Amino acid sequence: xxxxxxxxxxxxxxxxxxxEESGIxxxxxxxxxxxxxxxxxxxxxSGDLHMGHMRNYAIGDAYARFLRMKGYNVLxxxxxxxxxLPAENAAITRKVNPAKWTRQSxxxxxxxxxxxxxxxxxxxxxxxxxxxxxxxxxxxxxxxMEKGLAYRRAAPVNWCPSCGTVLANEQVENGGCWRxxxxxxxxxxxxxxxxxxxxxxxxxxxxxxxxxWPERVKVMQRxxxxxxxxAEIEFPVVGSDTVIPTFTTRPDTVFGITYMVMAAxxxxxxxxxxxxxxxxxxxxxxxxxxxxxAIERADDTRDKEGIDTGRRFINxxxxxxxxxxxxxxxxxxxxxxxxxxxxxxxQRDFEFARKYGLPVTxxxxxxxxxxxxxxxxxxxxxxxxxxxxxxxxxRRNREAMADFVSYLEANNWGRGAVSYRLRDWLISRQRYxxxxxxxxxxxxxxTVPVPEEDLPVILPHDxxxxxxxxxxxxxxxxxxxxxxxxxxxxxxxxxxxDTFIDSSYYYFRYTDPAYEKGPFDPEKGAYWMPxxxxxxxxxxAILHLLYARFFTKGLRDLGLTEVDEPFTRLLTQGMVIKxxxxxxxxxxxxxxxxEMMERYGADTARLFILFASPPEKELDWSDQGVxxxxxxLNRVFRLVMESRExxxxxxxxxxxxxxxxxxxxxxxxxxxxxxxxDIEKRFQFNTAISAIMELVNDFQRFKxxxxxxxxxxxxxxxxxxxxxxxxxxxxxxxxxEELWEATGQPYSVARQPWPDYDPELATTxxxxxxxxxxxxxxxxxxxxxxxxxxxLEDAALQIPRIREYLEESELVKLVVVPGKLVSLVVR
RNA sequence: GGGGGAGUGGCGGAACUGGUAGACGCACGGGACUUAAAAUCCCGGGCCCGUAAGGGCGUGAGGGUUCGACUCCCUCCUUCCCCA
Numbered sequence: 004x005x006x007x008x009x010x011x012x013x014x015x016x017x018x019x020x021x022x023e024e025s026g027i028x029x030x031x032x033x034x035x036x037x038x039x040x041x042x043x044x045x046x047x048x049s050g051d052l053h054m055g056h057m058r059n060y061a062i063g064d065a066y067a068r069f070l071r072m073k074g075y076n077v078l079x080x081x082x083x084x085x086x087x088l089p090a091e092n093a094a095i096t097r098k099v100n101p102a103k104w105t106r107q108s109x110x111x112x113x114x115x116x117x118x119x120x121x122x123x124x125x126x127x128x129x130x131x132x133x134x135x136x137x138x139x140x141x142x143x144x145x146x147x148m149e150k151g152l153a154y155r156r157a158a159p160v161n162w163c164p165s166c167g168t169v170l171a172n173e174q175v176e177n178g179g180c181w182r183x184x185x186x187x188x189x190x191x192x193x194x195x196x197x198x199x200x201x202x203x204x205x206x207x208x209x210x211x212x213x214x215x216w217p218e219r220v221k222v223m224q225r226x227x228x229x230x231x232x233x234a235e236i237e238f239p240v241v242g243s244d245t246v247i248p249t250f251t252t253r254p255d256t257v258f259g260i261t262y263m264v265m266a267a268x269x270x271x272x273x274x275x276x277x278x279x280x281x282x283x284x285x286x287x288x289x290x291x292x293x294x295x296x297a298i299e300r301a302d303d304t305r306d307k308e309g310i311d312t313g314r315r316f317i318n319x320x321x322x323x324x325x326x327x328x329x330x331x332x333x334x335x336x337x338x339x340x341x342x343x344x345x346x347x348x349x350q351r352d353f354e355f356a357r358k359y360g361l362p363v364t365x366x367x368x369x370x371x372x373x374x375x376x377x378x379x380x381x382x383x384x385x386x387x388x389x390x391x392x393x394x395x396x397x398r399r400n401r402e403a404m405a406d407f408v409s410y411l412e413a414n415n416w417g418r419g420a421v422s423y424r425l426r427d428w429l430i431s432r433q434r435y436x437x438x439x440x441x442x443x444x445x446x447x448x449x450t451v452p453v454p455e456e457d458l459p460v461i462l463p464h465d466x467x468x469x470x471x472x473x474x475x476x477x478x479x480x481x482x483x484x485x486x487x488x489x490x491x492x493x494x495x496x497x498x499x500x501d502t503f504i505d506s507s508y509y510y511f512r513y514t515d516p517a518y519e520k521g522p523f524d525p526e527k528g529a530y531w532m533p534x535x536x537x538x539x540x541x542x543x544a545i546l547h548l549l550y551a552r553f554f555t556k557g558l559r560d561l562g563l564t565e566v567d568e569p570f571t572r573l574l575t576q577g578m579v580i581k582x583x584x585x586x587x588x589x590x591x592x593x594x595x596x597x598e599m600m601e602r603y604g605a606d607t608a609r610l611f612i613l614f615a616s617p618p619e620k621e622l623d624w625s626d627q628g629v630x631x632x633x634x635x636l637n638r639v640f641r642l643v644m645e646s647r648e649x650x651x652x653x654x655x656x657x658x659x660x661x662x663x664x665x666x667x668x669x670x671x672x673x674x675x676x677x678x679x680x681d682i683e684k685r686f687q688f689n690t691a692i693s694a695i696m697e698l699v700n701d702f703q704r705f706k707x708x709x710x711x712x713x714x715x716x717x718x719x720x721x722x723x724x725x726x727x728x729x730x731x732x733x734x735x736x737x738x739x740e741e742l743w744e745a746t747g748q749p750y751s752v753a754r755q756p757w758p759d760y761d762p763e764l765a766t767t768x769x770x771x772x773x774x775x776x777x778x779x780x781x782x783x784x785x786x787x788x789x790x791x792x793x794x795l796e797d798a799a800l801q802i803p804r805i806r807e808y809l810e811e812s813e814l815v816k817l818v819v820v821p822g823k824l825v826s827l828v829v830r
Numbered sequence: 831g832g833g834g835g836a837g838u839g840g841c842g843g844a845a846c847u848g849g850u851a852g853a854c855g856c857a858c859g860g861g862a863c864u865u866a867a868a869a870u871c872c873c874g875g876g877c878c879c880g881u882a883a884g885g886g887c888g889u890g891a892g893g894g895u896u897c898g899a900c901u902c903c904c905u906c907c908u909u910c911c912c913c914a
Contacts, residue, residue, distance in 0.1 A: 219834050223912055226833065334914095424913090544912075578911095614855075615842060621910075628842065628856040634869095635855085641870090680846085690844065693854035700854090707871085773850050778898050780850060818897050823849050826897050 009640035011604020015737045019120055027751055028079070028122040032530045036076035040531050041067045042510055044539030044547070048083045048130075050108035052115040052596040053586050054612065054624055055540070055579040061609040062576060062618050062688065063538045064121045068733040069682050071122075072757035078531050080513040081116065081123040083109050085132035086502045088166070088182065091436040094468045101436045102464070105132055115597050119605045120736050122753070127516045131505035136512065137438040138459035139522040140504050143554075145441060145452050146561050152198045155450065159268070159335075160429060162190040167472065168433045169194060171501060174546075189268065189293075195440060195498065196427040199553045203228055203423045206552055215572035217619070220544045227545050229424025234408050236343070236417030238263065240275070241315040241324055247271065249341045250422050253348065254407050255400040258392040259366035260318050261356065262344040263327045264309060266335040267292035272312075275327070281313040285329055292331045307332045307355045319416040321393065330355065346382065347374075353382035366391050367400045428550070430501040435466055435474035437499030445486035445493040454487050460495070473497055506547055507554035510534050510569060521563065528564050537570040540578060542585075548573075574686060577621040586624065594624060606735035607633040613688040613734060636738055639699055639731065643724055643742045646706070650728075650746040653721030661713050667705045668719045668764055671726045674698040675760035678730045688734070695730050698723065729758045773824040774799045776808050792819040799825035 022028060032038075043063040046056055067079040083105075090101035090108075109130055116123070129136050147153040161170040165185035169192065174181040199206075207228045210221045233252035240247060247263065265272055267289035276282045288310040309330035316327055325344075332351060333342050346356030346363045356363055363376030368387045389395045394410070395403050411417040431440065439460040441453035453460055463481040466474040475481060475497040486493040508522060514531040515523040533555075539547075548570070555569040578585050581592040599608045611632035616622045674694050681691035702723045710716045724746065732739035732752050743752035766788065772795055774782040782802045786795060796819050799805055808829055816828040 219912085222834060226913060229913090541911080617843085620836090620843095623842090625842080631855050638870090685846080687844095689842090690854080693844075696854055703871095771850070775849085775898070778896095783850075816897055818849095820849060820898095824898085826849080828897050 007644055009637045009738070011606060011636075011737065014741045015118070015120060015605050018737045018740045019117060021740075021750070022120075022122070022753075023125075025751070027753060028124055029126060030076070030078040030080075030124045032527060033076050034530070036074070038078065038531060039070045039075035039536070040078045040510075040534045041070060041536045042078075042080070042513075042534045042538070044537070044543060045082045045084050045506070045509060046112065047087055047089070048085055048105060048108040048112050049089060050111045051593060052112055053579070053593045054581075054596060054622075055586050057119070057596040057608065058579055058612050058618070058622065059538060059540070059576055060116065060119060060121050061612050062574070062686075064119075064736075065609075065613065065688060065733040066536060066538075066682065066686075067122055068736060068753060069757065071753060072729070072732070072755060074756065078513070079123055080127040080516075081121070081125070082127075082129040082509060082513065083112065083131065084502065084506050084509075085109065085130040086137075086437045086499075086505055088434070088436070091434060091468070091474075094436075098468070100464070102132065105130070105436075115600075118597065118600055119609065122736070127513050129509065129512055129516045131438075131502070131509065132436070134459045134461055135517075136509075137462075137505070139508070139512065140438040140500055141441040141453070141458050141460060142455065143508065143522060143558070143561075144500070144504075145455060145458075147197060147557060148452060150557075150560070152201065152557060153195060154198065155193060155195050157191055157193050158196075158429070159189045160192050160194055161187045162192075163187055169429060169431060171429045171503075192431075194429050194431040195442075195496075196429050197553075199428045199550075200423060200425055202553055202556050203230065203425050205556060206425075206549065209552070209568055213568060213571075213573070216570075217573065217575050220541070220548065220573065220575060223544045224549055227425065227549065231422050233420060233422065234411055234417050235339070235420040236319075236411060238316040238318065238343070240327070241317060243314075245271065245275070247316065247327075247341050248339050249343050250339050250420060251343055252422075253345065254411065254417075255389065255395075255404050256345040256348045256366055257318070257320050257343070257407070257411075258389075258395070259345040259347050259364045260325060260343045261346060261362045261364055262325050263316055264330040264333050264342050264344055264355070265312075265327065266333045266340040267329055267331065268335045269329075269340045272329065275314055276312050279313050281311065285310055285312050289329055292329075307351065307358065309355060309359060311359075319414070320411075326361070328359070347376055347379065348382055348384060350382040350384065353379075364391060428501075428553075430504060431498040432501055433473040433497075434499050435462075435468070437502055438462070438504065439475070439481075440496045440498055440500055442496040443484055443486055443493045444496065445489060445491060447491055448486055448488045448493075451486055451488050451493070457487065462499075475499070503546060503550050504554075507550045508558065510537075510551070511555075511558065511564070522558070523563075525563055532564060533566045533568060534570045536572045536574065538574045538576060541575040542578065544575065574618060576618050577616070579622050579624050581624040594626075599626065599629065603629060603633045604636075604737070606738050607636055610636065610692060610734050614692045615689070617687055617689050619686075635696060635699070636735055638703070639727060640738065640742070642699065642703060642706070643728065644745060646711075646720060646724060647742075647746045649711075649717055649721040650724045650748065651721065652717045653725050655715075655718040655721075661715065663705060663708060663710050664713055664715045664719050665768070667701060667710065667723060669767065670698055670701040671719070671723050672760040672762075672764035673766075675726055675730065675758045676762070676765045679757070679760070682733070691730075692734060695727065695734075698730075699727060702727065726758055728752065729755055770822055772799070772822075774802065774805055775824060775826040776805065777828060778826070781805065781808065788822050790821065792821060795819050795821065795825055799827075 041063060043059050067077050071077045085105050090105045093099055093104045094101045131137060144153055161175050163170055163180040163185055165183045166180060170180060170187060175187050178187060179185060180187055207225060207230055210224055213221065231252050233250060234254040235248055235250050237246040237248050272289060276285045307330060309328045312327045312329060314327045315324045317324055344352045346352040347365045348367060365374045365376050366389055368374055368390050369383050369385060374383055386401050389398050389400050389403060395407060408419040439462055441458060441460045443451045443453060445451055463478040465478050465480055467477040468474050482495055482497060484493055484495050511523045511528055515527040518524045551569050555566060558564050559567060584592060586593050611629045614632060677694040678691045681687045711720055728739050728742045739752045769785045770788050771783050772786045773780050782804050784798055786798060812829040814827060815830050818826040
């Protein structure tokens with residue numbers, strides 16, 4: 004007689020089919036139930052699903068299943084971030100249509116996701132490359148435009164010569180393209196921007212309300228927004244009516260200015276030196292500087308280089324004249340591109356001044372009171388009384404700061420100002436595979452938005468992929484159109500939108516993916532939003548999460564929603580690493596998800612990836628140990644199948660006096676408590692799973708020890724079987740369904756209430772008390788958890804080994820921690 | 831250079847509020863079953879000394895606080911991420 008074998012190959016498709024037929028994972032608005040919106044960051048459909056994806060979905064699905072069993076009305080959708088470069092590159096190199104390529108990739112992703120047994124509401128699936136979706140990109144863009152949140156201007160942009168496109172500041176990494184690492188160049192183009200800076204303060208302040216976001220993500224966003232308070236001061240150029248504006252965070256040091264440096268790319272520079280004898284040399288220097296990368300220029304350890312323009316400016320506070328220089332360590336784009344040089348109180352300025360023999364004027368004294376510009380060997384950046392500062396002499400610099408700003412304002416030399424590192428979001432892309440920007444250029448009417456009723460502006464198919472320039476410009480049907488205002492001949496905008504726009508509001512769209520009158524039905528949005536739990540890679544800590552927060556605030560101000568923040572809780576899953584690098588196609592270190600499922604089944608793969616490491620931690624991939632997860636599921640299968648009739652006997656009459664029965668009942672209750680808390684409070688799936696393993700071990704031992712023959716043994720065994728199946732169901736849903744059915748329970752295990760525990764039974768009846776002598780464990784004994792200090796002390800002092808210590812030396816101190824230990828100090 | 835993590839057996843990791851370091855699993859060693867193997871089950875295990883009882887050492891390094899430190903404080907090292 005052979006017993007049935009655990010066969011994921013048969014079990015898994017069976018239940019996947021059953022789930023699909025019965026539609027048990029569909030989400031429906033139900034105001035009588037508490038909702039929970041659980042969401043994973045949607046993937047780019049490259050076609051291959053690797054371990055990074057698998058980890059993401061295993062976490063989200065386990066959590067969503069847990070919440071359903073906990074009684075929440077759960078929304079758990081999936082979609083595809085389908086616009087982007089890979090599809091377009093495939094079109095260029097392999098001559099395939101990007102739409103077709105993308106749709107095929109999506110199909111492949113879906114089939115693997117279904118094979119994983121993920122409990123998505125598949126009816127809500129969306130793909131951002133479909134007109135029904137990007138329609139709303141365009142609609143939101145137009146609404147933002149009406150509000151002044153979208154605008155067009157010529158701007159020096161980051162240009163990647165290799166990708167042939169403009170990049171947002173956020174997409175420039177170490178001076179190179181985020182995608183191909185080519186050196187980024189500066190180029191002037193007419194571009195569309197979204198005014199994210201309008202929300203800079205709110206984006207910054209609301210971070211404080213996000214209590215359930217990882218601190219490090221908030222820190223990164225704070226730094227990215229980079230708010231600094233200070234003053235903007237205008238310096239008149241000698242012999243001209245130009246003024247150069249500068250921003251400083253240290254207005255208290257303005258009396259210590261001895262020079263000014265401008266960035267090599269400062270737009271005023273050519274005009275400033277025009278016609279002077281230094282013109283040639285300065286512009287030459289500037290060109291040389293611009294060839295260096297941003298990191299090189301900002302490197303503090305490197306020697307700074309500069310050149311005198313020959314022009315001078317007046318420091319308005321004391322009327323003195325100082326030189327204007329150009330230097331490599333000042334970068335345009337932060338502040339105003341011109342920096343006042345205060346060498347006495349800024350280390351970079353100090354080094355620069357010493358190198359070029361510029362004067363150093365102390366305006367804040369240290370505690371010695373003896374600082375002088377000629378003798379100091381590094382800048383003094385601390386606080387102290389102000390000196391050489393006219394009316395401010397003698398005041399503490401920090402306290403005088405605000406008055407100093409008022410002083411500047413009163414004399415019309417400058418004003419208090421706040422500066423942000425955050426720039427407006429450049430969204431124009433000279434690319435085909437993206438959302439067309441709904442704008443028409445008419446010689447007569449100028450820039451004309453496409454009327455709302457003409458949306459969506461459909462991305463045309465009659466384009467040429469040559470690998471050069473924007474393919475959209477090759478579409479005859481697209482480019483030439485008529486002006487919506489005057490009906491005269493007009494040209495369409497051929498730039499498309501940054502794909503980060505697609506992912507900035509997709510979570511709203513899931514609440515109502517087929518809605519035709521707007522991005523989503525505000526009522527449905529109001530029911531489901533905000534996302535209660537968002538799960539995704541730490542690599543999106545800045546870009547995507549900041550843009551999504553901005554969009555939410557923008558949509559709120561359009562009256563579409565009342566939520567201020569889209570994601571209440573955020574879990575940043577650690578990256579899956581292989582051979583020292585993030586798993587990615589370009590690195591060639593991808594481990595496909597279906598490979599492991601082929602060998603062991605979806606349940607094993609899911610269980611293993613969750614068991615291998617806590618979710619937030621980076622996971623260096625190795626399949627060492629998968630066997631263990633597979634063996635565990637086999638053991639569960641065997642154990643339950645052998646005793647499948649037991650579940651029916653759960654909760655029968657119990658015999659409280661047998662130790663083995665009591666111990667297993669304790670184990671069941673303790674495990675339910677631990678698994679529940681590990682999932683709910685700590686997101687520690689790895690320890691939740693290990694707790695289930697312990698329960699299975701206990702149950703197995705119980706059976707081996709003849710526990711089923713004891714009065715009450717079958718009842719508690721039934722409780723154990725039930726707990727094992729239910730606790731396992733979020734991690735190995737197919738096996739759990741199979742076992743639930745085999746034990747005679749009605750479909751579906753996914754609809755069962757999550758098991759409860761008895762807090763009294765979850766705690767032990769005896770605890771082991773440790774006896775320490777001078778900090779070292781010298782004995783142990785068992786006691787009731789309720790034992791008093793005196794009882795424990797007495798018991799400890801009775802132990803012969805401990806008495807020996809006391810005979811030899813004198814007891815100096817005795818500490819008793821009830822339920823834990825007795826600690827003796829002897830001398 | 832600034833900001834934020836992380837460092838625990840051969841490996842992944844556990845230790846929740848300062849209270850038994852190493853749960854659970856992998857790999858390994860021994861045994862049972864088997865003609866044999868696989869599978870399964872049982873036993874073992876941080877390191878060092880010791881036949882053992884036992885003792886010493888031990889959470890990146892060094893110091894500190896404490897009856898007691900993986901946990902708190904200081905200094906340092908290594909490493910990863912973000913920003914320059």
